Amino acid sequence: MLTKLEMLYEGKAKKVYRTEDKDRVIIEYKDDATAFNGKKKGTIQEKGFYNAQISAALFNLLEDNGVKTHFIKKLGDREQLTTYVDIIPLEVVVRNIVAGSLSKRLGLEEGYVLEEPIIEFYYKRDDLGDPLLNNSHIRALKLADEEEIKEITAMGFKVNDILRNYLSNKGIELVDFKLEFGKNNGNILLADEISPDTCRFWDKSSGEKLDKDRFRRDLGGVENAYREVWSRVK
Ligand code: TMP
Numbered sequence: 001m002l003t004k005l006e007m008l009y010e011g012k013a014k015k016v017y018r019t020e021d022k023d024r025v026i027i028e029y030k031d032d033a034t035a036f037n038g039k040k041k042g043t044i045q046e047k048g049f050y051n052a053q054i055s056a057a058l059f060n061l062l063e064d065n066g067v068k069t070h071f072i073k074k075l076g077d078r079e080q081l082t083t084y085v086d087i088i089p090l091e092v093v094v095r096n097i098v099a100g101s102l103s104k105r106l107g108l109e110e111g112y113v114l115e116e117p118i119i120e121f122y123y124k125r126d127d128l129g130d131p132l133l134n135n136s137h138i139r140a141l142k143l144a145d146e147e148e149i150k151e152i153t154a155m156g157f158k159v160n161d162i163l164r165n166y167l168s169n170k171g172i173e174l175v176d177f178k179l180e181f182g183k184n185n186g187n188i189l190l191a192d193e194i195s196p197d198t199c200r201f202w203d204k205s206s207g208e209k210l211d212k213d214r215f216r217r218d219l220g221g222v223e224n225a226y227r228e229v230w231s232r233v234k
Contacts, residue, residue: 005018005019013197024081025081029193044226051197055195070085085184092119097114099213105132135149172203173204203228
């Protein structure tokens with residue numbers, strides 16, 4: 001049995017703890033919520049619980065479908081045992097429907113259904129406002145080489161196919177989402193979390209937002225939205 005030793009890292013939504021095994025860490029999900037690179041702060045009651053449970057369900061689904069992830073198993077309500085990875089500082093966004101920053105950048109209406117999914121890379125640097133990167137930027141910054149970019153791109157689209165189909169059967173439209181990848185012993189693993197914090201989920205029948213946009217845009221009903229997603233994927 002591995003136990004939680006000292007904290008290695010505290011992010012905006014999670015804490016990471018060392019264990020007796022250098023290749024295993026314990027991740028604890030917090031109720032803290034931020035938006036706009038930490039400029040907006042708040043708490044979403046029980047978010048840590050909902051996100052830990054939703055993320056575990058989706059990582060299990062992806063593993064069952066051949067995607068290599070950091071996820072090993074759930075430990076209690078808000079914790080997970082995962083493989084230690086060095087996070088590649090890229091936010092990999094896959095989009096099926098136009099929303100958020102893409103709508104603003106390209107002047108397209110929110111809700112416009114893309115003919116094929118779009119993948120985007122952002123530099124994970126709050127101090128720079130997470131700028132958009134292309135493959136040349138990624139190579140110049142030595143964040144990943146061309147082979148790794150190809151692998152990450154293929155994994156991003158595969159995750160999209162699996163999640164979109166699964167969620168559709170639960171009455172949820174997968175609008176877009178953000179992934180992070182990490183490396184352990186040279187292998188690229190899907191890491192971080194997959195939750196209403198990092199995805200846009202729209203209810204298929206009502207169009208209602210079931211994700212962090214309710215917090216970002218002060219729409220109310222934030223906890224209910226997270227609970228609703230949990231009840232559909234648990
Ligand atoms: P965007 O439209 O604001 O670029 O967001 C695209 C997707 O990425 C959306 O599902 C929310 C998610 N996201 C994060 O997980 N973290 C972030 O810091 C940002 C900006 C977006």
